[in-house]
Amino acid sequence: MSEPEKSECGFQTARGSTYVVHDDGTTTRFKAKRSDLGHEGNFGLMKRSVRTYYLTQDAALRLTLPSGSWRIVDHGDGTLSLATLEAKWGIPPSARCVPVALEAAMGLRPYELWQPETLFGLPAYSQNHLGNPIVSMR
Numbered sequence: 001m002s003e004p005e006k007s008e009c010g011f012q013t014a015r016g017s018t019y020v021v022h023d024d025g026t027t028t029r030f031k032a033k034r035s036d037l038g039h040e041g042n043f044g045l046m047k048r049s050v051r052t053y054y055l056t057q058d059a060a061l062r063l064t065l066p067s068g069s070w071r072i073v074d075h076g077d078g079t080l081s082l083a084t085l086e087a088k089w090g091i092p093p094s095a096r097c098v099p100v101a102l103e104a105a106m107g108l109r110p111y112e113l114w115q116p117e118t119l120f121g122l123p124a125y126s127q128n129h130l131g132n133p134i135v136s137m138r
Contacts, residue, residue, distance in 0.1 A: 014132040052110055054110055074124070113125035
């Protein structure tokens, strides 16, 4: 897959990455070439997500990953929680049932998830990418 065609449904984020939104709600990102520290040489086609949600800045802050073991838990009701492992799995109140959107919209941040498993009997993910705010839609 090359960079998204103008006719494909998707969006562009503030740092220039473009995303294709697939019929099943997953996304494929074409990361823009950047020179900032940690991004040198890391651009182009990225792997397709297993699941993608869209976050406000507040939701993104509530789901900020800690060091150590974590999982993003999908409650299936339009909310996600950040579970952390300290002797046992738990969800801090500030990271519980964070509202997310299922569709892209201007100003929201794409939140791509991979590595599905089950935690608390719910879908959970152990790999993520939080994109920059959406600045244009296709």
